[in-house]
Amino acid sequence: MGVEDSGEFCAKKCKVFRALVESYRVCDSAPFVFDSLIVSLLEMNKLDPCIDIVRMLHNRGIIVNVGTCNEFISSALKTRDCFFGYDLYKELFRCENGKLVPNVHVFNDLMLSFHRNGLLDMVEEVWIEMVKSNCEPNAYSYSILMEGYCEEGGLEKAEKVWEELRVKGLNPDVVGYNTLIGGYCRMGEVGKGEELYREMGLRGVEGTRVTYEHLIGGYCLAGDADSVMLLYNDMRRKGFKTDSSTVDSMVRVLCCKRSVSEALEFFKVAMKNADFVARESSYELLIKGLCDEGKTEEALKLQAQMAGKGFRPKSHVYGAFIDGYLKQGNADEAESLRKEMMDM
Template sequence: MAIQILKQFSQTLRPKPWTLFFSFSCSNDASQSLVTDAVSILTHHRSKSRWSNLRSACPNGITPAEFSEITLHIKNKPQLALRFFLWTKSKSLCNHNLASYSSIIHLLARARLSSHAYDLIRTAIRASHQNDEENCRFNSRPLNLFETLVKTYRDSGSAPFVFDLLIKACLDSKKLDPSIEIVRMLLSRGISPKVSTLNSLISRVCKSRGVDEGYAIYREFFRLDEENNEISKRGSGFRVTPNVHTYNDLMLCCYQDGLVERVEKIWIEMKCNYKPNAYSYSVLMATFCDEGRMGDAEKLWEELRSEKIEPDVVSYNTIIGGFCTIGDVGRAEEFFREMAVAGVGTTASTYEHLVKGYCNIGDVDSAVLVYKDMARSDLRPDASTLDVMIRLLCDKGRVRESLEFVRCAVGKFDLIPMEKSYEALIKGLCFDGRMEEALKVQAEMVGKGFQPNSEIYGAFVDGYVRHGNEEMAEALRKEMLQNQMQS
C-alpha cells in the first residue's frame, strides 16, 4: 500500500528537465557504450582486474547520469554498487549530484542496507551539489534531496523507510525545520514515517524549542485537531496513531521542564488509548516524588502492581529515591529488599539514593555500610555522593575514615572528588592539628585544578594558631590577602 501511494506521490510532483529517472536513456552512442562496458566489467571481471579495467574504460570519468544508469543495471548486487560508488568518489571520476546520490541511496535501501544508506544520506546533505543549485526548488539541501528521492523512488523499487533514514539524518545533523517539512509533505499525501521516527522528531522539538511547540507538532502529526488540520483534509482518511512511547517521550520532556500538570494531563490522555508500561509509571512516579507526593506515588505503585506490570530498575530507583528525599529511609529500605527478592539488579543510583537518604537524617553508620556495599559491588559512586559522605563524616569528627573513602574512590574508581570534599577534609585535618596531612590534601586539590579559597586559608590559619605556630599563621594571612587583591 505504501509503495502504491509513493508512486502516486512521485507523479504529483512537477517534473523538471534536470531530473534523472532511472529509466533514463543515455543521450548518445558513446555514453551508452561506456555504460554497457562498465556494467560488463563490474559484473564479469574478477575483483583484482575489475577496477583497473574500469578505469581504462572511462578515462575521462563518468557523468552522474551514467553512474545512475550503471547502478540500475547492478541493482541486484548492492555491495558491488556501493563499492563502485566509493571507487568513483575516491578517484574523483564522477561529480555526483542529488540524482546520482539518490540512485545509490535507493539501491541500498532496497537491499535493506540501512546503515550504508543512512551514511550516504548524511554525505549527500553535506555535499554542495553545485550542478543542482540552479535547478533546485528549495533553499534547503535536505528538502531538495527529499524531492529527488521522491521523483526517483518508483523506478528504483526502493523501500519506504528511506524517508525515515532521511528524517533521522536531518535530526542528527541538527536540521530540525527540514525534518518537520519532510514529514508534512509525506503526511499530506497519505504517507507516514514510522511512529518511532515521529517520536524522535517530537522529542527533539520539545528539547530544543520547548514542550509547547513539541506538543503542537505531536497533535499535528497525529491529526488530533482534525477540524483545523490541513493534513487531515487532504489525507483521504489516512491516519497514523501514537504509541505508548510517544506518550512516554512527551511526559519525560514535560517532567524535565517541571510541568507537573502537563505530565498528568498526558498520562490521562495515554490511558484513554494505551496501557502504560513500567517506564510510563516511572515518569509519573518521579513527578510525584519530586513534588513530595509520596502518597500519590505509592498509589501509583499499587496500580502498577494491580495491572500485572513488573517494576523495573527505573521504577524501583524512582520510588526509593522519593522516600529517601523525604527522610523515610526505612520505607526506602523495604523497597530495596523487595527489589532484591524480585531479582531486579541494583545500580549505583539505587545505593546512592540510600547513602544520601541516611546522610540527610544524620545516620552516618548506616550510610557507611551502604556505601561499602556499593563499593564491593564495583558500582562507581557519583562525586556528589562521595561529597555528602565526606562532609558528614568530617562533621562527626571521623576525618581519618573520610580520608580513606577519598583514597579508595580515587584509586579504585578514578573519581575526582568535588571541591567541597577537599575543603571538608582540610578543615577536619587542620582542626585535629594534622597540618602536614592537610598540606598534602591541599596539594592534591590544586593538582585536580581547584585553587584554595578563603575557607581553606582560614582553616590553615586557625589550625596553626591553635597549635601555637603564629609565624606560619601570619604568613598565610598575608598570602590570602595578596591573593584577594590580585583577584
C-alpha cells in the same frame, strides 16, 4: 498546522521524494517506501524536509506508520525542544481521525522530554492525553510520572502512582524502584527506601549504582555513618563506582559522626578511581577537620593536592590553618597566613 518549516532543503527539492511520488500509482507502490526515506533523512538530521514530506503525504491520503512517527517525534525532541515535539505529535496523531494510533513509546518520549525540562504540568498533560487515546501506560511510563512528583516533593502523589501500577498488574522495573527509593531518601524517609530495596531483592530485581547512591544519600542525611559504610562496601563488592556528590556526602557524615582520619582514608580510596573527580567541598571539609585536630602537616599535603586539581584556597581554608597553628602555639605561622589572606 502547529509546526513551521524553516529548512533550506525542503521536500520539493528532494529528487528521491519526487520520484517516489510520481511512480507511486504507476508502480503500485506502498507507504513503507516513504517511511524508509523519512528515516534516512532523520539519520542525516534533516528534520524540516521530513515535516514537509509527511504533510504532503497526508494531503494525498498516505499515512506513514507509527514507528516512523515515533522516530520523527523523538528526533524533534532531541534537536528542537519538547514543545516542538508535542506540536508534531498533535499534528500527526490528532489530525488523522483515528487512522494513526499512537503507542506508549511516543508518550514516554514526550513525558521524559518535559520532565527533563522541569515541566511537571506538561508531563501530567501528556499522561492525560495517553489515557484519552486508550493507550495503556507501561512500567516506564509510571516511573517518569513518579519521578516528576518526587522531584517536586509530591511523594504522596508518587505513592498513589506506585499503587496504581501494582493494581494494573505491572511489575515495577529497577527504574521504578529507584525512583521511589530516591523520593523517600530525599524526603528523609530512608527506612521506607530500605524496605523497597529489600523488596527488590525478593522479587529478583538487581539494584544499580543509582539504588545505592539514593540509599547512601538518605543515610547521610540521617547522619547514620554505620549504614553508610555498610552500603558503600556492598556497593564496591558489586563493582559499582561512586560519584563525587556521594563521596562528598560520605566525607561529611564520616567527619561528623566518626573521625576525620577515617574520612580521609575513605577519601584516599575514592581518589584511586580513575574516573572520580573530587569536589572542592570535600577537600575543604577534610582540611578543616585536620586543622581542628592540630594535624596541620597532613592538612598541608591535602591542600597541595587540592591546588594541583586547580582549586584555589578560600578565606575559610586560610582560617582553618590559622586556627590550627594557633592551637599548636605557632603564632608566627598563623600571622604569616593572615597577612597572605589579606593580600588575596
